[in-house]
Amino acid sequence: VIILEVNEAKKSQLVQSFLQQKKIDYRILAETRLEPNTNSKEKEREKQQLKKRLIAAYQRQAKNKNLQSELSL
Numbered sequence: 001v002i003i004l005e006v007n008e009a010k011k012s013q014l015v016q017s018f019l020q021q022k023k024i025d026y027r028i029l030a031e032t033r034l035e036p037n038t039n040s041k042e043k044e045r046e047k048q049q050l051k052k053r054l055i056a057a058y059q060r061q062a063k064n065k066n067l068q069s070e071l072s073l
Helices: 008-021 027-031 040-071
Strands: none
Touching: none
16 A cells, blocks of 8 residues: 555545556545544544555455456466
8 A cells, every 4th residue: 555645636636546547446535535623543543444445445356357367268
């Protein structure tokens, strides 16, 4: 997982572009947008949940690619 130190709009654009290239549903990012008044513990919990969901999405994508390559043999 790569964390970019850029402004929020650019970071969102870069992450969405990357996930689209990898054909991973990036809508999960929108589901975890934080309110400005959220406390730091809540933000950290949300980050960890997002990280777990992204890892699961990557794993599903890799599994699907492996399955496709096996079927094409």
